[in-house]
Amino acid sequence: MFESAELGHSIEKSVFDQEVPALREALLDAQYDLATARKFPVVILIAGVDGAGKSATVNTLNEWMDPRHILTVGFSEPSDEELERPHMWRFWRQLPPKGKMGIFDGSWYTWPILERAHGRIKDARLDQSLEQIRRFEQMLIDEGALVIKFWMHLSKQSQKKRLKKLEGDPLTRWRVTDRDWKHFAMYDTFREVAERTLRSTSTAEAPWIVVEAADPRYQKPTVGKIVLERLRARLDNPAPRPAVVHAPPPVSSIDGMNILKTLDLSRKLEKVEYEQELEKYQGRLNLLTRHKAFKDHNVVLVFEGADAAGKGGSIRRITQAIDARLCNITPIAAPTEEERAQPYLWRFWRHLPRRGRFAIFDRSWYGRVLVERVEGFCTEADWMRAYGEINDFEDQMARSGTIVAKFWLTISQEEQLRRFTERQESKFKRFKITEEDWRNREKWDAYEAAICDMLDRTSTEIAPWTLVESEDKYYGRIKILKTLCARIEEAL
Amino acid sequence: MFESAELGHSIEKSVFDQEVPALREALLDAQYDLATARKFPVVILIAGVDGAGKSATVNTLNEWMDPRHILTVGFSEPSDEELERPHMWRFWRQLPPKGKMGIFDGSWYTWPILERAHGRIKDARLDQSLEQIRRFEQMLIDEGALVIKFWMHLSKQSQKKRLKKLEGDPLTRWRVTDRDWKHFAMYDTFREVAERTLRSTSTAEAPWIVVEAADPRYQKPTVGKIVLERLRARLDNPAPRPAVVHAPPPVSSIDGMNILKTLDLSRKLEKVEYEQELEKYQGRLNLLTRHKAFKDHNVVLVFEGADAAGKGGSIRRITQAIDARLCNITPIAAPTEEERAQPYLWRFWRHLPRRGRFAIFDRSWYGRVLVERVEGFCTEADWMRAYGEINDFEDQMARSGTIVAKFWLTISQEEQLRRFTERQESKFKRFKITEEDWRNREKWDAYEAAICDMLDRTSTEIAPWTLVESEDKYYGRIKILKTLCARIEEAL
Numbered sequence: 001m002f003e004s005a006e007l008g009h010s011i012e013k014s015v016f017d018q019e020v021p022a023l024r025e026a027l028l029d030a031q032y033d034l035a036t037a038r039k040f041p042v043v044i045l046i047a048g049v050d051g052a053g054k055s056a057t058v059n060t061l062n063e064w065m066d067p068r069h070i071l072t073v074g075f076s077e078p079s080d081e082e083l084e085r086p087h088m089w090r091f092w093r094q095l096p097p098k099g100k101m102g103i104f105d106g107s108w109y110t111w112p113i114l115e116r117a118h119g120r121i122k123d124a125r126l127d128q129s130l131e132q133i134r135r136f137e138q139m140l141i142d143e144g145a146l147v148i149k150f151w152m153h154l155s156k157q158s159q160k161k162r163l164k165k166l167e168g169d170p171l172t173r174w175r176v177t178d179r180d181w182k183h184f185a186m187y188d189t190f191r192e193v194a195e196r197t198l199r200s201t202s203t204a205e206a207p208w209i210v211v212e213a214a215d216p217r218y219q220k221p222t223v224g225k226i227v228l229e230r231l232r233a234r235l236d237n238p239a240p241r242p243a244v245v246h247a248p249p250p251v252s253s254i255d256g257m258n259i260l261k262t263l264d265l266s267r268k269l270e271k272v273e274y275e276q277e278l279e280k281y282q283g284r285l286n287l288l289t290r291h292k293a294f295k296d297h298n299v300v301l302v303f304e305g306a307d308a309a310g311k312g313g314s315i316r317r318i319t320q321a322i323d324a325r326l327c328n329i330t331p332i333a334a335p336t337e338e339e340r341a342q343p344y345l346w347r348f349w350r351h352l353p354r355r356g357r358f359a360i361f362d363r364s365w366y367g368r369v370l371v372e373r374v375e376g377f378c379t380e381a382d383w384m385r386a387y388g389e390i391n392d393f394e395d396q397m398a399r400s401g402t403i404v405a406k407f408w409l410t411i412s413q414e415e416q417l418r419r420f421t422e423r424q425e426s427k428f429k430r431f432k433i434t435e436e437d438w439r440n441r442e443k444w445d446a447y448e449a450a451i452c453d454m455l456d457r458t459s460t461e462i463a464p465w466t467l468v469e470s471e472d473k474y475y476g477r478i479k480i481l482k483t484l485c486a487r488i489e490e491a492l
Numbered sequence: 493m494f495e496s497a498e499l500g501h502s503i504e505k506s507v508f509d510q511e512v513p514a515l516r517e518a519l520l521d522a523q524y525d526l527a528t529a530r531k532f533p534v535v536i537l538i539a540g541v542d543g544a545g546k547s548a549t550v551n552t553l554n555e556w557m558d559p560r561h562i563l564t565v566g567f568s569e570p571s572d573e574e575l576e577r578p579h580m581w582r583f584w585r586q587l588p589p590k591g592k593m594g595i596f597d598g599s600w601y602t603w604p605i606l607e608r609a610h611g612r613i614k615d616a617r618l619d620q621s622l623e624q625i626r627r628f629e630q631m632l633i634d635e636g637a638l639v640i641k642f643w644m645h646l647s648k649q650s651q652k653k654r655l656k657k658l659e660g661d662p663l664t665r666w667r668v669t670d671r672d673w674k675h676f677a678m679y680d681t682f683r684e685v686a687e688r689t690l691r692s693t694s695t696a697e698a699p700w701i702v703v704e705a706a707d708p709r710y711q712k713p714t715v716g717k718i719v720l721e722r723l724r725a726r727l728d729n730p731a732p733r734p735a736v737v738h739a740p741p742p743v744s745s746i747d748g749m750n751i752l753k754t755l756d757l758s759r760k761l762e763k764v765e766y767e768q769e770l771e772k773y774q775g776r777l778n779l780l781t782r783h784k785a786f787k788d789h790n791v792v793l794v795f796e797g798a799d800a801a802g803k804g805g806s807i808r809r810i811t812q813a814i815d816a817r818l819c820n821i822t823p824i825a826a827p828t829e830e831e832r833a834q835p836y837l838w839r840f841w842r843h844l845p846r847r848g849r850f851a852i853f854d855r856s857w858y859g860r861v862l863v864e865r866v867e868g869f870c871t872e873a874d875w876m877r878a879y880g881e882i883n884d885f886e887d888q889m890a891r892s893g894t895i896v897a898k899f900w901l902t903i904s905q906e907e908q909l910r911r912f913t914e915r916q917e918s919k920f921k922r923f924k925i926t927e928e929d930w931r932n933r934e935k936w937d938a939y940e941a942a943i944c945d946m947l948d949r950t951s952t953e954i955a956p957w958t959l960v961e962s963e964d965k966y967y968g969r970i971k972i973l974k975t976l977c978a979r980i981e982e983a984l
Binding site: 059061174290325331 | 547551553558559560563565566572573595597663775807811812815817818819820821829
């Protein structure tokens with residue numbers, strides 16, 4: 001894997017001086033085309049061994065191109081705000097929007113490689129991390145990003161030489177730390193871990209490019225040329241990505257039976273009983289949020305359901321029981337302009353709560369496989385891959401200590417009609433009913449199919465769906481509160 | 493000031509139960525109108541003495557209204573990301589956008605009051621903080637926000653009673669801490685500081701409303717009604733705010749002389765000298781960024797100037813000398829949708845750097861008093877008040893250890909024409925010239941007047957403007973680098 005990067009590649013100064021100006025001009029041209037088209041973002045990772053000129057390369061790219069269209073991102077210790085979210089949050093928040101380049105000095109690879117090399121995790125855990133990364137990068141690519149990954153390589157001999165040389169020059173001395181020499185002593189271990197990492201994360205669309213780093217005059221134009229080629233190729237062939245469907249679309253069962261139809265919508269609670277239960281579970285929920293152990297967790301709640309199924313009312317019964325300062329409600333409507341320039345899930349990542357807090361989503365990332373699927377707002381390929389991306393997203397939340405609870409509120413078609421009519425007639429609820437609601441209602445069957453697929457594919461152990469019979473609002477609200485309390489108790 | 497909030501106000505339960513439903517309905521109605529119109533944000537502060545039901549009131553407002561349109565913000569210890577920015581950054585990042593309500597439990601008042609009561613600052617420093625707050629709130633109001641400030645008051649006697657009662661109930665015991673009792677012992681001091689604070693920050697448009705907190709049945713509907721009244725009044729009278737001009741527009745001097753005309757544009761550097769100086773100052777700049785003391789500072793650079801004056805090239809000469817990971821360039825173009833829903837300066841606040849880093853603005857908040865003024869994109873009142881707001885903004889940066897350097901790049905009309913023509917003829921620079929540039933050129937005189945006003949009003953000791961003679965690019969770039977180095981050296 002590293003052999004051809006130990007050949008002693010080098011370039012004469014005269015050749016370098018002659019070729020670089022044209023390369024810079026072409027890079028700038030491509031960069032402006034990217035910014036003008038604003039069709040996709042470019043993610044460039046600069047990884048590699050210590051002393052291999054990673055920062056120098058990042059600086060060179062900034063110098064050769066227009067830095068106003070580049071986001072340069074370096075990662076050191078995570079901040080406390082980052083530590084309280086899933087590991088990938090800090091990367092999501094730094095993704096470049098469409099039309100820009102993000103150059104990452106350090107990346108999602110840094111931590112797994114370091115941890116494995118130092119023996120703090122085993123191969124199995126490393127492989128697990130790499131699998132997560134592969135899926136993350138696949139998502140970026142599916143969302144249209146151009147991902148270019150460089151590994152700067154030095155042979156053991158050259159690394160030693162390079163570190164010594166850097167140390168000798170007062171202008172670069174600061175770059176070499178004790179840590180670098182400690183890492184050098186572990187050269188073989190690092191090489192082994194790096195090889196495993198590169199091998200398993202080189203994919204057709206995001207292959208690793210290993211660059212020999214012994215001679216900067218070879219290294220920098222190599223990186224520049226590859227960036228130019230890949231960027232140019234993408235700009236000049238803006239053909240829509242083939243709508244690759246990774247799996248056949250789901251089929252409905254031949255007997256017409258589905259999980260929604262098995263629900264007993266006649267379940268109900270009398271008002272007196274409801275009020276007793278409400279007090280009981282709201283009290284319990286409140287106590288739970290003040291439990292000592294709750295400080296290490298946070299809660300993400302997803303509310304989905306047919307129009308007029310009672311999402312808003314159910315959410316209010318929860319927020320009544322929680323200190324409002326600990327709770328953030330995000331109603332999901334059309335994405336903003338900044339959100340449209342990012343991968344689909346970005347606008348949900350940005351609302352993940354810190355520890356000890358609740359984030360309630362009134363409609364959610366499941367819009368992709370519900371309304372967007374049914375209304376044709378996205379391609380089949382887009383919503384088909386969304387199931388996997390969503391599971392990954394929720395998995396990452398769960399791993400970081402988040403309690404994820406998802407509620408699907410069900411009502412019958414008849415009950416929906418009754419509520420729609422009631423809303424139209426009430427001055428106070430008039431805002432709640434729109435033309436769109438009536439249109440959605442006509443697509444009841446298509447939605448039912450989409451819902452069943454969603455439940456089948458995304459109800460997981462770590463983030464299960466709770467089906468809520470909401471024909472009777474009292475029954476539905478209590479079921480939700482009860483489930484939520486049980487989920488939190490289980491986690492504490 | 494607190495007398496009428498010690499009268500023992502209270503409401504019968506039967507009256508409360510009868511009146512609250514109508515109040516809630518009206519509040520919800522108003523809230524939906526707010527969300528539909530999306531014309532302005534509502535900022536509600538809930539402040540007051542300990543044990544005065546501040547959190548309970550916040551929760552009640554969330555319960556009575558639709559929490560999906562409310563941002564509830566509580567402030568405890570600032571995070572490390574917040575500590576590395578100016579004090580007000582944490583409030584700016586939590587401001588509600590147009591159409592939403594932000595309910596602040598704890599606010600920009602918390603810190604000054606606590607510090608003064610504990611004797612850690614003196615009256616002079618308190619007054620200074622309050623003056624800053626007054627200006628901040630005035631900015632919010634000028635930007636269209638409805639600001640409602642509640643002070644929850646308890647007499648000494650009632651506070652004692654309330655704390656004891658809260659302690660007695662297992663459901664509320666957690667709310668009372670040792671800190672609360674310590675504060676109680678300081679009741680008189682707190683009262684004094686609070687009175688001074690309220691007195692000096694009650695303005696015509698954002699007066700303090702003192703609410704007696706002894707009886708929650710009195711307290712909560714009082715707050716609800718005031719919110720409703722103020723919101724309703726604003727919604728029902730959407731007449732544009734009168735374009736109040738706080739000061740007469742600037743006049744040009746009668747002899748036609750101005751500071752720009754005094755610049756000697758014939759200054760130049762030969763190429764050889766330029767290259768020597770470039771190396772010297774880039775080296776010095778690089779060393780400065782690695783200075784130990786630099787970790788406690790950050791640098792905000794503003795580049796403004798006529799079109800084609802060389803902003804981009806000057807910025808590149810700086811970024812070449814800095815580790816790209818420490819540097820973020822923000823080119824200012826049209827605001828995004830999320831930015832348009834916030835006060836004007838919000839989109840600059842969000843880009844303020846952490847410690848040890850650079851933020852470079854290629855065009856900046858000065859757009860308000862330049863292009864927006866000249867092209868009539870904002871009202872006269874808007875750009876007239878911008879000078880003061882900008883000075884406040886930069887003052888806050890400087891106080892937090894930020895080195896603010898602002899460069900105005902000057903060229904002659906003839907030189908601009910030459911560069912425009914050159915750009916049009918060069919394939920490589922074709923992106924840099926647009927129809928708009930030609931149009932702007934026709935307004936040279938109007939821009940000159942705006943620039944001179946800007947320099948007069950915003951060149952301050954803490955954030956001085958440097959006028960750069962850029963007729964000769966070499967001379968201009970070196971002057972910028974030299975000035976920047978001097979500013980940083982001075983600060984370290």
